[in-house]
Amino acid sequence: MHTLYIVVPCYKEESVLPETAKRLCEKINALISDDKILPASKILFINDGSDDNTWDIIKALYDKNPIFAGINLSKNKGHQNALFAGLMIAKDVADVVISMDADLQDDINAIDEMLKKFRQGFDIVYGVRSKRKKDSFFKRVTAEGFYKLMRTMGVDIVFNHADYRLMSKRALEGLSLFKEVNLFLRGIVPMIGYPTATVLYERAERFAGETKYPLKKMLAFAFEGITSLSTRPIRMIVAVGLIFFLTSVVILIYFIFDYFTGGTTPGWASTIVSIWAIGGLQILAIGIIGEYIGKIYLESKARPRFIIERILINTTIDKDG
Ligand code: UDP
Ligand code: MG
Numbered sequence: 462m463h464t465l466y467i468v469v470p471c472y473k474e475e476s477v478l479p480e481t482a483k484r485l486c487e488k489i490n491a492l493i494s495d496d497k498i499l500p501a502s503k504i505l506f507i508n509d510g511s512d513d514n515t516w517d518i519i520k521a522l523y524d525k526n527p528i529f530a531g532i533n534l535s536k537n538k539g540h541q542n543a544l545f546a547g548l549m550i551a552k553d554v555a556d557v558v559i560s561m562d563a564d565l566q567d568d569i570n571a572i573d574e575m576l577k578k579f580r581q582g583f584d585i586v587y588g589v590r591s592k593r594k595k596d597s598f599f600k601r602v603t604a605e606g607f608y609k610l611m612r613t614m615g616v617d618i619v620f621n622h623a624d625y626r627l628m629s630k631r632a633l634e635g636l637s638l639f640k641e642v643n644l645f646l647r648g649i650v651p652m653i654g655y656p657t658a659t660v661l662y663e664r665a666e667r668f669a670g671e672t673k674y675p676l677k678k679m680l681a682f683a684f685e686g687i688t689s690l691s692t693r694p695i696r697m698i699v700a701v702g703l704i705f706f707l708t709s710v711v712i713l714i715y716f717i718f719d720y721f722t723g724g725t726t727p728g729w730a731s732t733i734v735s736i737w738a739i740g741g742l743q744i745l746a747i748g749i750i751g752e753y754i755g756k757i758y759l760e761s762k763a764r765p766r767f768i769i770e771r772i773l774i775n776t777t778i779d780k781d782g
Contacts, residue, residue: 463556465492465502465576466530470543471519472509474563476669478518481563482506486528488569497576502555505530506563507547510537540673541644544624552633559627561588564667567625571662575627584632584655588625590664603676607683611648615693616686618647619659626650638765643689645682654768692755695748702745709737 467485471478485504492498508516508531519531532550534543544560551558557579561567567588575586596604608620624646628636635653636646651657674682687694716730 462496462499463579464554465489465498466551466555466558467502467504467572468507468544468547468551468558468560469504469563470507470509470540470547470560471511471515471563472537472540472543472673473511473513473515474670475511475514475518477564477667478506478515480668481565482518482522482529484565484569486526488572489528492572492576497573503528503530505532505547505551507532507543508534509540509543510534540624541646544646545644548628548633549637552630552637556630557627558630558633559625561625562623564670566665566667567623568662568665571625571660574660578658578660579627579629581658582656583627583658584629585650585653585657586627587619587622587657587659588627589619589659589661590621590623591661592663596664596666600672603679607679610683611686614687615691616645616648617651618686619651622647622659625662629655631655635765635768638768639762641689641762641764643685645686645689648686648690652764655770692752692759695751695755698744698751699748702741702743702748705737705741705744707741709734709741712737 467489469481469485474481482504489498489502489504493500493502506519506522506529508519516531516533519529519533522529523531532546534546538546548558548560557576559572559575561569571588575588578586605621608618611618612620628650632650632653632655635655636649639649639652641649713730713734716725716734719725720730
């Protein structure tokens with residue numbers, strides 16, 4: 462059996478926290494009494510520098526019931542950092558960790574299914590929203606657009622998966638090897654490797670309070686995700702430069718043809734061709750410089766080159782030869 466930690470980042474969640482705590486506590490107690498997890502399992506709340514009563518609520522829960530644990534960050538550091546803090550603390554004390562939002566939008570009954578997959582040998586289990594019926598039209602369109610944009614920009618993320626996921630201890634240890642400061646967990650977790658599975662669930666409405674991810678933050682989040690994981694935008698510059706330059710060649714051929722059929726205006730051809738040629742070469746040059754900057758950027762992240770799952774080396778020496 463295993464010790465489970467449920468990690469929940471909270472930012473100004475005073476309106477949902479008591480209910481979330483109650484339901485998660487019931488869930489964990491049920492799992493403990495069904496012998497699915499060890500009694501040392503806990504619910505770990507991370508207060509992300511909220512200026513409301515969130516931390517007081519967490520403290521009160523901790524005082525009342527040892528199943529609750531809390532971490533208070535010195536200031537608001539954003540969802541991804543708060544979550545990462547929780548995961549890194551939990552990895553040392555838990556065998557398996559499930560992360561979820563504080564607002565009960567993720568169906569906590571999917572936990573059973575996630576644990577089942579974990580027992581079958583999966584190290585990472587992604588919670589994936591089956592439908593977005595409960596989300597507003599706007600949220601649905603922007604959110605789905607977000608995943609599509611990320612994919613086009615070369616970021617490998619699981620479609621319709623937010624940060625509701627199970628991770629084993631060794632997967633978390635793998636995650637801890639990623640030293641980058643710009644965190645986009647959804648993009649990094651698939652890089653860890655190990656057997657992965659998905660569990661479908663229906664996303665509910667926010668239980669109370671309002672979203673901490675308005676459109677502006679979501680766009681910033683998407684931009685962060687793309688620029689911290691992919692150098693494809695730089696490659697796009699190279700492509701644009703090439704297209705411009707090739708266009709200049711096409712125009713040149715056209716003008717030569719035009720010259721021999723006698724329809725040219727003096728001076729025009731050379732001007733147009735040079736504008737496109739020089740413009741194209743300039744963009745191309747910027748793109749090539751960008752490629753090197755992209756390389757430096759990726760190097761500076763010092764990501765692990767590999768994570769070893771298992772080593773088979775037999776060191777017993779066969780004396781009989
Ligand atoms: N959150 C956080 N720090 C922040 C913003 C959000 O810890 O600066 C938490 C928040 O309390 C919630 C989770 O991140 O548990 C997701 O936020 P929210 O539910 O508002 O996002 P949405 O579901 O609307 O995308
Ligand atoms: Mg939410």
